[in-house]
Amino acid sequence: MKSNFPKPDAISLNEKIDLVRTQLNKEEAVRFYKSGEWKKWSNEDIVKLQLFQNCLCVSFERFYKAIEKVLERPVWTHEFAYIELLQEEYYKLKGKPSMKEIVNLIPKEKRVIVVL
Numbered sequence: 001m002k003s004n005f006p007k008p009d010a011i012s013l014n015e016k017i018d019l020v021r022t023q024l025n026k027e028e029a030v031r032f033y034k035s036g037e038w039k040k041w042s043n044e045d046i047v048k049l050q051l052f053q054n055c056l057c058v059s060f061e062r063f064y065k066a067i068e069k070v071l072e073r074p075v076w077t078h079e080f081a082y083i084e085l086l087q088e089e090y091y092k093l094k095g096k097p098s099m100k101e102i103v104n105l106i107p108k109e110k111r112v113i114v115v116l
Contacts, residue, residue, distance in 0.1 A: 032057045033057050038062065043066035079102065
Protein backbone atom coordinates (compact mmCIF):
# COMPACT_ATOMS: atom_id res chain seq x y z
CA MET A 1 0.00 0.00 0.00
CA LYS A 2 1.43 3.38 -1.04
CA SER A 3 1.50 6.00 1.67
CA ASN A 4 0.38 9.60 1.16
CA PHE A 5 2.73 10.58 3.94
CA PRO A 6 5.56 12.91 2.86
CA LYS A 7 9.20 12.05 3.48
CA PRO A 8 10.27 12.99 7.01
CA ASP A 9 12.93 15.53 6.02
CA ALA A 10 11.90 19.16 5.55
CA ILE A 11 8.25 19.27 4.59
CA SER A 12 7.26 21.87 2.02
CA LEU A 13 4.23 24.09 2.46
CA ASN A 14 2.23 22.06 -0.08
CA GLU A 15 3.14 18.81 1.68
CA LYS A 16 2.10 20.34 5.01
CA ILE A 17 -1.27 21.31 3.52
CA ASP A 18 -1.73 17.76 2.17
CA LEU A 19 -0.70 16.30 5.53
CA VAL A 20 -3.29 18.22 7.54
CA ARG A 21 -5.96 17.00 5.10
CA THR A 22 -4.89 13.36 5.45
CA GLN A 23 -5.92 10.91 8.16
CA LEU A 24 -2.66 9.22 9.18
CA ASN A 25 -2.65 5.54 9.99
CA LYS A 26 -0.73 4.29 13.04
CA GLU A 27 2.51 3.66 11.14
CA GLU A 28 2.41 7.07 9.46
CA ALA A 29 1.68 8.81 12.77
CA VAL A 30 4.63 7.07 14.42
CA ARG A 31 6.90 7.93 11.48
CA PHE A 32 5.81 11.58 11.57
CA TYR A 33 6.36 11.73 15.33
CA LYS A 34 9.84 10.21 15.03
CA SER A 35 10.76 12.61 12.21
CA GLY A 36 10.53 15.52 14.66
CA GLU A 37 9.25 17.74 11.83
CA TRP A 38 6.34 18.81 14.04
CA LYS A 39 8.81 20.42 16.47
CA LYS A 40 9.33 23.21 13.91
CA TRP A 41 5.61 23.86 13.43
CA SER A 42 3.62 26.76 14.84
CA ASN A 43 0.91 26.23 17.46
CA GLU A 44 -1.73 26.80 14.79
CA ASP A 45 -0.23 24.15 12.48
CA ILE A 46 0.04 21.63 15.33
CA VAL A 47 -3.63 22.11 16.22
CA LYS A 48 -4.76 22.00 12.57
CA LEU A 49 -3.10 18.62 12.22
CA GLN A 50 -3.56 16.87 15.57
CA LEU A 51 -7.08 18.03 16.41
CA PHE A 52 -8.42 16.06 13.45
CA GLN A 53 -6.24 12.93 13.65
CA ASN A 54 -7.34 9.64 15.16
CA CYS A 55 -3.73 8.75 16.07
CA LEU A 56 -1.46 10.94 18.16
CA CYS A 57 1.31 12.11 15.81
CA VAL A 58 2.95 14.84 17.92
CA SER A 59 3.79 14.74 21.60
CA PHE A 60 0.71 15.19 23.75
CA GLU A 61 2.55 17.84 25.77
CA ARG A 62 3.20 19.87 22.58
CA PHE A 63 -0.39 19.46 21.37
CA TYR A 64 -1.75 20.40 24.80
CA LYS A 65 0.30 23.62 24.92
CA ALA A 66 -0.58 24.47 21.32
CA ILE A 67 -4.34 24.05 21.74
CA GLU A 68 -4.35 26.21 24.87
CA LYS A 69 -2.55 28.96 22.95
CA VAL A 70 -4.78 28.68 19.88
CA LEU A 71 -8.05 28.54 21.84
CA GLU A 72 -6.74 31.21 24.22
CA ARG A 73 -7.92 29.41 27.33
CA PRO A 74 -6.94 26.58 29.66
CA VAL A 75 -8.03 23.21 28.28
CA TRP A 76 -8.77 20.51 30.85
CA THR A 77 -7.51 17.04 29.99
CA HIS A 78 -10.98 15.47 30.20
CA GLU A 79 -12.09 17.79 27.38
CA PHE A 80 -10.02 15.68 24.96
CA ALA A 81 -12.57 12.89 25.46
CA TYR A 82 -15.03 15.20 23.67
CA ILE A 83 -12.77 16.16 20.78
CA GLU A 84 -15.71 17.22 18.60
CA LEU A 85 -16.43 20.07 21.05
CA LEU A 86 -12.82 21.27 20.75
CA GLN A 87 -13.11 21.01 16.96
CA GLU A 88 -16.29 23.11 16.98
CA GLU A 89 -14.62 25.70 19.18
CA TYR A 90 -11.56 25.75 16.91
CA TYR A 91 -13.75 26.45 13.88
CA LYS A 92 -15.63 29.06 15.93
CA LEU A 93 -18.90 27.18 15.51
CA LYS A 94 -19.45 27.74 19.21
CA GLY A 95 -18.01 30.03 21.85
CA LYS A 96 -15.67 29.17 24.68
CA PRO A 97 -17.35 26.87 27.22
CA SER A 98 -18.14 28.08 30.71
CA MET A 99 -16.52 26.39 33.70
CA LYS A 100 -19.88 24.78 34.46
CA GLU A 101 -20.05 23.28 30.96
CA ILE A 102 -16.49 21.96 31.29
CA VAL A 103 -17.21 20.36 34.68
CA ASN A 104 -20.49 18.91 33.38
CA LEU A 105 -18.51 16.90 30.81
CA ILE A 106 -17.40 14.75 33.74
CA PRO A 107 -20.06 12.18 34.67
CA LYS A 108 -21.71 13.09 37.99
CA GLU A 109 -20.62 9.86 39.63
CA LYS A 110 -16.97 10.65 38.84
CA ARG A 111 -16.92 14.30 39.96
CA VAL A 112 -14.87 15.19 42.97
CA ILE A 113 -14.24 18.86 43.49
CA VAL A 114 -11.87 19.88 46.24
CA VAL A 115 -12.04 23.44 47.52
CA LEU A 116 -9.05 24.57 49.52
